[in-house]
Amino acid sequence: MRSVIVWGERHQVALYLAAISAGGVLGLRVPSAARPLEIAITPVLAVLLFATFLGVPFPAIGRAFRDGRFLAVLLAVNFVIVPVVVFGLSRFVAQDAALLAGVLLVLLTPCVDYVIVFTGLGGGAKERLLAAAPILMLGQMLLLPLFLWWFVGVELVRTVELTPFIEAFVWVILLPLAAAGAVQYAASRSRWGRSVEAVAADAMVPLMMLTLAVVVASQVHGVSARLADLWVAVPIFLGFAALMLPLGAVAGRVSKLGVPARRAIVFSGATRNSLVVLPLALALPASFALAPLVVVTQTIVELIVMVAFVRLVPRLIRTGEIS
Template sequence: MLRGGVRVLITLLFAVAILTGSLLGIAGLELPIDPLILVLVGAIFFTLRLGSLRSLRRAPRTILVALATNFVLIPLIALPITLALPSEALRLGVLIYCLAPCTDWFLGFTRLAGGDTVAGAALIPLQMLIQLLMYPIWMMLFAGESVAWMPETAGSTLVQWFLVPAGIGIAAQLLVPRRWRRLAIDGVDAAVPFIIAVVIVAIFAGNVQTILADPASFAWVLLAVFVFFALTFALGEGLARVFRLDHASHALVTMTTSARNAPLMLAVTTIALPDQPLVHAAIILGMLIEFPHLTALTHLLRRREVRHVLAA
């Protein structure tokens, strides 16, 4: 469990990362994002206690709650929110952003919040496959666009963003001599907040200029995403009570319903709709609220966990 002082330091670390990335972006400097995300996913899988995989047999309910929330309930929240935006392009961009649950960094925040990373790891390929298969349906329903999205494309994406880093992380753990394995896992585990911080710096550095391009229009986007996150948090709190989720399951559901898959959706949408810069910009803008939101959630969930432990 993270001590109170460590929790505060991690929160400050992420706040500094947001500020640093914004300043770098204003100065026109960028960092590569994709390799950093792959490193994060690999590090998370390196830190998984493989013996705990047996606990997955108790996790189907948590996984089903997460999937139903992300792909059934959240679309019902996102659609009316986007109707208030001032242009069709912005509405489509925010909708694409809201509909796709994150398949990488949410696991890092789940780990920091004391959540169930074993069930979270099982969610990654499921959520990635579902959103890739649903993407052409979303385009047809909400944009009137016919998008050819072949199964082999979804398969190659799964390999690149999940199987490769996950395989490397697990293989690296198994290659460490048993007597050093716990020390190595603890070391990488301690490095995860710093890896997330670097990812945050890279994302803000690469995208903060988007806000400066059209602040009036994009203020509406930021407001819509803020409302979306407020409603999804309330939804997660309600589901935790209805299904009586323990802290680990509650933290996982909260993080997977809060983090969105903006980088993958941006890449896919750039291919599907290459001449729609406002759609692309709206997807990017969501991340500028997402990371402060995830940072606040991490702090809140950790404080709640400490209260539960002290009360027990």
């Protein structure tokens, strides 16, 4: 069993691509599976984040929360640099209100869940991103209406419900974090707690594969049905990732952060909160019916990009560089 786990960790990128492909095939061949799989996204993601949080010592989270320079760079990248990039890219779909709404909703909101997993896989400071998650969530809740007002107008702002932000934060961040804390506490006092930690660490690759497959399988059929309308958004999402990679790297380097922190900045700047804003898009009026599919399209594109980033970011920001 140990040799299988080691093999999986060594070939994890290929396995993630296989999981995305398998999810795509399942979603296209069995459209009726989309709804139950969509319901499964939140619990599957919560289990993945629980396993991730178990691998982050809670004292490290406390230290990261007091890291003012990292937090300042993280906030500047996500709430200053990203909006400028998004405004420029969104001009390519400014003539279509539904496309524009979907692009803005998903690209203006930084990810607070599986970005932590990908950051860890890419050798980044995942404990720092975990500590910053509440601040990023609060920041996007407060600033998203303001950005939408600036970029679109007051009509779209009035239709946005922020309740899904709160629900997602509770189910995907707070509860898994509390459970991980309880297990870490038990691990310091009992054998069963240490056993749970070991099992969770060994299950990271399968859990990530399951998450990727479930997300893609639940959404790919809806995207394929409107592919002709959605195709224009794909270059925007690819362009966003391509721009945020060097911009995040430069921001981290100029701020003289260490290598793991700079990698974390890159992953945070490029990864968006699609699974949380999807309910926001679904709550828009019927005239914006395409917006949720735009968000889903970004999810599929981003998952593929993140698998590439796991290999690319460590090569771009290498251990041993002068900070």
